[in-house]
Amino acid sequence: MKHRLPIRLNLFFLLLLFYALFGHFLWLVLRLFAVVLLHELGHAVVAYRLGYRIESIELYPFGGVARITGKHVGWSPRDEVLISISGPLVNLVLALSTILVMILGKLSREMAEPFIEMNFTLLFFNLLPALPLDGGRIARAGLSLSRGYEAATEALTRMSLALSTLLIVFGGVALWLGYPEAGMLILGVFLLVSAISLRRQNRYDLLRFLDHKRRDSSDTKVLRTLIIDKNTEIGKVASQFVPEAYHVIYLKDKHELTNDGISTGPLIEEKEVLAAIFDGGMWMEPIHRLLQSHHHM
Numbered sequence: 001m002k003h004r005l006p007i008r009l010n011l012f013f014l015l016l017l018f019y020a021l022f023g024h025f026l027w028l029v030l031r032l033f034a035v036v037l038l039h040e041l042g043h044a045v046v047a048y049r050l051g052y053r054i055e056s057i058e059l060y061p062f063g064g065v066a067r068i069t070g071k072h073v074g075w076s077p078r079d080e081v082l083i084s085i086s087g088p089l090v091n092l093v094l095a096l097s098t099i100l101v102m103i104l105g106k107l108s109r110e111m112a113e114p115f116i117e118m119n120f121t122l123l124f125f126n127l128l129p130a131l132p133l134d135g136g137r138i139a140r141a142g143l144s145l146s147r148g149y150e151a152a153t154e155a156l157t158r159m160s161l162a163l164s165t166l167l168i169v170f171g172g173v174a175l176w177l178g179y180p181e182a183g184m185l186i187l188g189v190f191l192l193v194s195a196i197s198l199r200r201q202n203r204y205d206l207l208r209f210l211d212h213k214r215r216d217s218s219d220t221k222v223l224r225t226l227i228i229d230k231n232t233e234i235g236k237v238a239s240q241f242v243p244e245a246y247h248v249i250y251l252k253d254k255h256e257l258t259n260d261g262i263s264t265g266p267l268i269e270e271k272e273v274l275a276a277i278f279d280g281g282m283w284m285e286p287i288h289r290l291l292q293s294h295h296h297m
């Protein structure tokens with residue numbers, strides 16, 4: 001890459017380093033640091049090849065966050081899947097390569113097994129269907145194509161809350177029983193904090209997504225229709241918009257209905273909904289107001 005790439009250690013990673021100094025396993029944590037860094041570089045290289053810019057990498061004990069910028073960041077399901085899966089694939093390649101070297105007798109079992117276990121552990125945890133882990137991002141990308149970006153994010157956020165609660169409970173019980181499962185507890189706390197933060201910014205992310213659709217339609221691939229009750233709020237209609245699609249809305253009305261219960265009147269297009277939100281501030285207004293404002297009724 002041709003630009004400077006700052007690498008930062010998250011508080012959880014710093015706490016792990018501090019704990020390692022007193023627990024006499026600093027070498028183990030340094031190997032973890034190297035594996036997590038390679039994991040994140042996998043994300044960064046693929047994102048860079050897809051045309052994004054990498055602002056920084058922040059490392060956590062079970063992965064990290066590559067700060068990626070670009071006009072399609074987060075809104076292209078294909079790119080999101082490719083970028084997200086690249087990190088776990090790095091761990092898989094590292095694990096399989098180490099197994100091969102061990103089988104060939106070039107590395108002792110004592111040296112190889114901890115490294116193999118570390119990579120498979122990172123691979124497993126990062127593929128959990130919880131945000132902001134890679135598995136959660138992959139699941140959200142797929143779900144957003146059918147349910148919309150906001151609903152997909154909300155569903156994966158709830159999954160994150162459930163998984164974090166389970167990890168905290170099991171990790172706490174394990175520690176209470178005398179088993180060293182601090183990693184499970186740390187991951188649970190990390191997921192819990194992340195899920196709470198994501199839930200708070202969900203509406204903000206939705207507005208960013210809608211603003212992207214309003215400004216750039218170059219990634220539109222399909223036409224998608226929505227059948228909406230005429231009294232539905234405009235914001236709730238927009239929250240059903242999915243990436244890479246242009247939406248037209250049929251209004252349900254008790255007058256002039258077809259056999260399917262759809263109004264035979266004019267359609268409302270995606271661009272009208274987005275203009276009403278960003279230019280007219282009509283987030284809470286019923287969708288049928290757009291027909292009135294455009295003299296369709």
